[in-house]
Amino acid sequence: MTVVSLRDVTREHGEVRALGGVSLDVSAGELVAVMGPSGSGKSTLLNVAGGLDRPTSGTVTIEGEDLAAVKDLAALRRTSVGYVFQDLNLIPSLTAAENVMLPRELDGVRTGRARDEALAVLAEVGAAEVADRFPEELSGGQRQRVAIARALTGERRLLLADEPTGALDTATGDEILQLLRTRCDEGAAVLLVTHEPRYAGWADRVIYLRDGRIVESGAVRMESAR
Amino acid sequence: MSAFRAALRISRRDALRAKGRTALIMVMIGLPVLVITAMFTGSATTNVTMREKLGSVLGAADARIVTRPFRTRVEQNPDGTGIGQPSAKRRERPWTPGEIGALLPGRLLRYQANVVEARLADGFDRVDVMEADLRDPMTGGMRRLVEGRFATAPGEVTVSPELVDRGVRIGDTITVWRPDRTVRVVGVAEHPNRPGVLEMVALPEGLLPHQNDGNDSGWLIDTAAPVQWSDVRRLNKAGLAVQSRAVIESSDAVSSGPMDMHRLVQVGVSVLLVVTETVLLAGPAFAVGLRRRRRELAVIAAQGASARQLKAIVLADGLVLGGAAALLGGRSGSAPGC
Amino acid sequence: MSIRHGLLALLSGGPRYGYQLRVEFEASTGATWPLNIGQVYTTLSRLERDGLVAPGGADEQGRAVYTITEAGREELERWFSTPVAQTDRPRDELAIKIAMAVAGDVDVAEVIQTQRVATMRALQELTRAKRAATAGLARRLVLDAQIFKAEAEQRWLDHCEAVSKEKTS
Secondary structure (H helix, E strand, O other), X not given: OEEEEEEEEEEEEOOEEEEXXXXXXXXXXXXXXXXXXXXXXXXXXXXXXXXXXOOOEEEEEEOOEEHHHOOOHHHHHHHOEEEEOOOOOOOOOOOHHHHHHHHHHHOOOOHHHHHHHHHHHHHHOOOHHHOOOOHHHOOHHHHHHHHHHHHHOOOOOEEEEEOOOOOOOHHHHHHHHHHHHHHHHOOOEEXXXXXXXXXXXXXXXXXXXXXXXXXXXXXXXXXXXO | OHHHHHHHHHHHHHHHHOHHHHHHHHHHHHHHHHHHHHHHHHXXXXXXXXXXXXXXXXXXXXXXXXXXXXXXXXXXOOOOOOOEOOOOOOOOOOOXXXXXXXXXXXXXXXXXXEEEEEEEOOEEEEEEEEEOOOOOHHHOOOOEEEEEOOOOOOXXXXXXXXXXXXXXXXXXXXXXEOOOEEEEEEEEEEOOOOOOOOEEEEOOOOOOOOOOOOOOEEEEEEOOOOOOHHHHHHHHHHOOEEEEHHHHHOHHHHHOOHHHHHHHHHHHHHHHHHHHHHHHHHHHXXXXXXXXXXXXXXXXXXXXXXXXHHHHHHHHHHHHHHHHHHHHHHHHHHHHHO | OXXXXXXXXXXXXXXXXXXXXXXXXXXXXXXXXXXXXXHHHHHHHHHHHOOOEEEEEEOOOOOEEEEEOHHHHHHHHHHHHOOOOHHHOOOOHHHHHHHHHHHXXXXXXXXXXXXXXXXXXXXXXXXXXXXXXXXXXXXHHHHHHHHHHHHHHHHHHHHHHHHHHHHHO
């Protein structure tokens, strides 16, 4: 089942064409890695796919809904799309649990229930013991675990990760990929932007972007071992 | 609702984390609030004491007649403040009780007041001196005898409790400089609404030399009927200022009038200035904080906060900081009044 | 080569017979370097000839058991304490290929892209093997070594592409 689908998507920033006709489908349970030199449009692709940015032309569909017809993109982000960035993911003044609660609270869920949900997701990502710590008291790996937990609260099935391993050593980076992979195997769709081949190796499919276009996709497609 | 709770939580924590910024905003908002409150408290309390201090000024008398250096017409407020008088050639002859009696019949009691330097255990200090015969019932309520007795002869004084705290005892002698005299302490008398004042009370000219007209001297008067505003104006015309119990106690005469209107406008203008100052100062303080928080707001937006919710978070900032600052400023501004 | 030293390292843990050595070697390096039993016995007889191992009789089931000698331990120690020199590695075919492509009349970008797709596929397979390998730190680290090598190759390809693009544009 396709979770996010892009059709001939272009995105222009004034004269600059960041994306030039990209088509891409990510299914539930699929981990797709996006690679390419800096400035190739990787982050733009992620932003457009998650509704942080609107395409100049082409269509983006998330769980069957055409984003062009969605008025409240904020609500869509709260309920369908989770973001994980390289760093500065978490709000420093909130504890890990409170960070995870935030999207649910913004969605109007009662504080008590949001907290219960947050603790459950934190346990799933192996970060239960840091629930009441502040981000600055966490290691880089723990922070990313919490960020992933937050991206997954509220039954969200599309997870967009922009260099989530950027600030981590390779062993911790592997742990984060292992976690993303597990979430994937449990039915989430993950679109991962990375410039490190070792992390792209975890993907079912690797896409190369160059100058806003996909240069290789199908050729790297692997038959899933599962 | 829970979204706003989350917003308040973020603001509260941020306020605790960025202590410098918080302190800055608190000062910028709290200080003007403090000034306004202190101003209001101050003016409220002085208004009250105007009537409250009647006892200490007039005792049981109907009025106090204050001599002036000249005998030209006096302008004054109903409560006896704001005294003005055009100057003229000074008269050699001082007011006599007989002259006063001709203008306003009644029993007179002489008073005069000044400040002297007195030698205390730890050196010279400025001490108020009030001279009136406190044994006279007309002075009832001006001072309260705590210990010993009132002065009955020249060279005897009562002292305020503050002077006792400074080491003066009944039976001691105090050396006064200007005029150079030595007085003996016979009692302790307390001022009803100036706790902490350094004061000695003696009989008229029992410590101070004779004070000329216009030099904080005059008479208390006990009249048959209350002294009215018309009486006051009559004495003003003759060159005397008057504080009348009846006039001051009738609140209409005190609170209305052109001077009070003027005062109201003054207060209004100051409040306006202070509020403007707050807006001008606090605005940039919040703006500085916001720029630093832009990254944080972006993260919150990525988690699905709508534009309205982001505004709520910024608003919560103002609510937390502004509220706390206003509360703090208000409390410390009104503290001296309580 | 390292099969010699690999077997010596295993024998330093105690006497073993031929088949056992083969199983343990593969268990700790993953199926990365498959070893046939013939190679094991050939290597063992060379080690015996050099005096590094000694036949230690037979176990209860009659299998010939080998033990490490004092000279063998010394040799093993020397091996562990000597870093691997760059020049000891076989000539890098890929580097030669790209060099030839740049020098000749070939589409370098095409060569690079083909190689990149192949390397990425290898990387994905290695990662999958690593995910499957839940037990055995030694095996995981050997897989990691290959992942790092593949990654380095991938990075080098990116570099080649960027540099050759600069040259032509």
